[in-house]
Amino acid sequence: MTFLEELLEDFQKMLEFRAAVGYATVTFKSxxxxxxxxxxxNHPxxxxxxxxMVDDWLAYYAYKTAQTQxxxxxxxxxxxxxxxxxxxEAFIPGSDYTVKRSQYLPYVFTDAELGQFFDGVxxxxxxxxxxxxxxxxxxxFRMMYCCGMRPSEPLHLRCEDINLMKGDIYIRQTKKNKERHIIVSSDLLELCRRYDKLAGTREWFFQRTDGIPYDTGWxxxxxxxxxxxxxxxxxxxPRPYDLRHAFASHNIMRWIDEGRDVMSILPYLSTYLGHSEFRDTLYYVHILPERLRKSAGIDWSQFDTIFRDDEKNA
Structure with missing residues (x-):
């Protein structure tokens, strides 16, 4: 029995025990x-x-609020x-257990790696x-990369949220209760149309056979x-979220190669990604290769102001 199988078996035993004594199990599953x-x-x-493992998970998974964590x-x-x-044996965290979250360094795909990954898919x-x-x-996975979506966003799409005629995707309230519309490329739209025909009538765009949406663990x-x-x-x-990072960083690199004024375009990217603060979008410039960060299209004075303010408020 693998480590994963053993953990799942023990988890199922706990759920059965809780159900037998009249306690809820839904929250535990999610x-x-x-x-x-x-x-x-990650630890097979x-x-x-x-x-x-607990520390790695807390550093990996960004809970939206302290309450959900x-x-x-x-x-x-x-x-x-x-x-x-x-x-x-199993580590039991205390009631006040926390771990200092370190800045996660995204995995930035090269074009070749991205192509090889989708070959595997x-x-x-x-x-x-x-x-x-x-x-x-x-x-x-193409929807995540081509639209820069957070991992949970495509999984929470209802069929009614996608206009397959116009190529418009409605992202309901997600992080910090923001909503937005995404216009998809013609190639992705055609792929979604073909998939929709195969999937048939359903509530969720990506739906399991039992009628509920897939989760981020899957x-x-x-x-x-x-x-x-x-x-x-x-x-x-590398993790699914890095497809979103790849979308942002690849677009910025393309703008630099085209000689465009990156700083004037970033607000549009910020809106597309659903960022509530501009500094979240500037982060993608910060992780670019050094030769690109030195581009004339990037105004580093804006970084100095924003990140200096962050340090004062830290």
């Missing part, structure tokens, strides 16, 4: 399952949940206590039960599966 899959993918050789920690404590009750087998993922993933698992299948070597910790 809070803990993505963490379990993260541990299984381990035998027990460790403090390092506290909810996760509460569920995790009960899960790891249950594992201990089975006579197994497109080569998934289409037989038997795996047919559905082979149809969904090429559309899902997405992350299959991102790494496609990465491994593509033959790419892992440097750092």
């Amino acid at each position: 809070c803990v399952t993505p963490f379990i899959r993260f541990c299984g993918v 050789e381990e035998k027990a949940i460790t403090q390092q 506290a909810s996760f920690m509460s569920c995790l404590r009960q899960y790891t206590r249950f594992i201990n009750s089975l006579g197994k 497109d080569s998934l087998p289409t037989r038997n039960r795996k047919f559905q993922r082979a149809v969904i993933l090429p559309v899902l 997405m992350t698992k299959h991102f790494h599966l496609c990465w491994d299948k593509s033959g790419l070597v892992k440097h750092g910790n």
Whole structure:
């Protein structure tokens, strides 16, 4: 039995126990399952949940509020206590457990790596039960990259949110309660139309056979599966969110190559990405290769002002 299988088996036992004594299980499924899959993918050789796994998860997963993180920690404590009750080891975080979040350095795809990754996505087998993922993933990951979406955004799309005639995608309230519309390219629109015909009548654009949308844990698992299948070597910790980073950084690099005034265009990119603050968009310039950061199209004085203010408020 793999580490992931053992964690899932113990988790299922806990859910069955809670249901038997009349306690709810829904919150546990949504809070803990993505963490379990993260541990299984990133620590497959381990035998027990460790403090390092918890720290890695908190640094990896950006909870929207302190309340949602506290909810996760509460569920995790009960899960790891249950594992201990089975006579197994597991790190139990305290009620006030926190980890200082370090700045995550995105994995910036080269054009060649991006092409190789999508070759891996497109080569998934289409037989038997795996047919559905082979149809969904090429559309899902291309939508994330071509539209710069956050991982949860395409998974929460209802069919009514996508106008397949005009190529308009409506992103409902997500991070900081912002809504926005995205206009997609003709190539992606045609891909979405073909997928829509195959998927048939449903509520969610990317929907499981039981009628509910896929979750980010499922997405992350299959991102790494496609990465491994593509033959790419892992440097750092690539993740689905890096497709959004790739969209932003590749657009900025293209503007630089075209000799355009990057600083005058960035506000439009900021709106497209759904950023609430301009400094969030400027971050993508900050992580560009050095030769591009020295471009005449980038006004670094704006960075000095913004990040100096951040340091004063820190």
